[in-house]
Amino acid sequence: MGKETAQKINKPRAIRRLVIWYKRNSAVTSIVDTAASSAATASNVAGNVVSGAGSVVTTASNVASNVAGNVAGNVVSSAESVVNTASSVVSNASSIAKNTLQPLVFDPLKRLQNSDNILDKVEDIQSKRIWIAVDGMGGDYAPGPILEGCLEAISRFPINIKFVGKIDKVKDAAEKIGIAELLENEINNNRLELIDSGEPIGMNEEATAVRKRKNASINVAMDLVRNNKAEAVYSAGNSGAMMASAIFRIGRLKGIDRPAIGALFPTRDQTRPVLVLDVGANTDCKPSYLHQFALLGNIYAKDVLQVKKPRIGLLNIGEEECKGNDLSLKTFELLSSEKSFDFGGNCEGRDVLSGSFDVVVCDGFTGNILLKFLESVGGVLLDILRSELPRGRRGKVGSAFLRSNLLRIKKRLDHAEHGGALLLGVNGICVIGHGSSKSLSVVSALRLAHSAVNHGVMDNLNQLQKLQVLNS
Secondary structure (H helix, E strand, C coil): CHHHHHHHHHHHHHHHHHHHHHHCCCHHHHHHHHHHHHHHHHHHHHHHHHHHHHHHHHHHHHHCCHHHHHHHHHHHHHHHHHHHHHHHHHHHHHHHHHHHHHHHCCCCHHHHHCHHHHHHHHHHHHCCCEEEEEECCCCCCCCHHHHHHHHHHHHHCCEEEEEEECHHHHHHHHHHCCCHHHHHHHHHCCCEEEEECCCCCCCCCCCCHHHHCCCCHHHHHHHHHHCCCCCEEEECCCHHHHHHHHHHHCCECCCCCCCEEEEEECCCCCCCCEEEECCCCCCCCCHHHHHHHHHHHHHHHHHCCCCCCCEEEEECCCCCCCCCCHHHHHHHHHHHHCCCCEEEEEECHHHCCCCCCCEEECCHHHHHHHHHHHHHHHHHHHHHHHHHCCCHHHHHHHHHHHHHHHHHHHHHHCHHHCCEEEEECECCEEEEECCCCCHHHHHHHHHHHHHHHHCCHHHHHHHHHHCHHHHC
């Protein structure tokens, strides 16, 4: 009696612990669904086996006596009914388990996961639908995935798309990936327009090719911005060609010597990314260029990232102001004397993702290496986690509970979630995508373009020319 009493006392306590544990792991419901699915599959397999057995017995009954065949048939019929009953029990058990566990599962991180969508909806309500020109032929996988991402973005954000490319190739690609009907619907709804162009500037071509091939897709897209037929332009093609086309077609901002590519990096604080520039537009820089990058980044952080007083950092090999090469030392002097922004000093490589800085300035050579390194971190980190997880049945169960956490980690580190980088310093909003961009990256990049237009970035960037330092 003593043991039975102790077990009764411990049962409620164990149940309470189990409930608390379930609350902390939103993956419980998905595991139940997986178990139910597996059980249903097993029942189907069992049914097929029994059915096969029935056919064998039927064949045997034709050879043997009718009495034996009838007996065997009755046995098979009984077996089939047992299987059907078992299947219904499994189905009922799975639904009961799901309904029982679902109310217990509470994952506050889900709200953070969906916060971007919520912000998008609020921003969508408060903003008008804008036209964005897209270089549909630029990128390693163009035009199919680029078009697919554009159609998805149209349904999610208040934007219209002027899709520039060779129309025959675009329609053929739409047919191959099964979005031809959706494409026609958006064209009929006046939310997407196909604009014919020539071949794109290849990834291996010189940037100066944009001056010779006026009908290249990036030039046609850039002309739409110049002629006020679009408010932003996006391309996943040759970044050097896009920069050259932007300079030749829409021009630089007054007082800016070299435009810079600014990319958003994740930090410890999910809600506060860091803007790093330049990440590839200018491999060789002067101190004055980096000073201008800081001015551009400060405005972007205020307008788009909504940081009231962005903290600017200079990427260097040490925190001390005496550290670094000649470029770093001279740039440090310029940034220290600047009164229009908050200069936080040198930023070491380990501090880039710490969240201590809102804007990090560097030359394009260093920044591009940093960008490419970060792009590999997410995949490598997930591979390491997978290899370190325990194996066997217990390991699989544990991995299932960690699935949602791993997906969140991947989302924060995946460059496709950010999609593109702004080309700052030209007289228009230009978003540069990664050459390997697919639909998810395109959606993210178009969201960035819409956000930049909606926050009036160009209005504030044009105010830079009033600064005395740019006129001296």
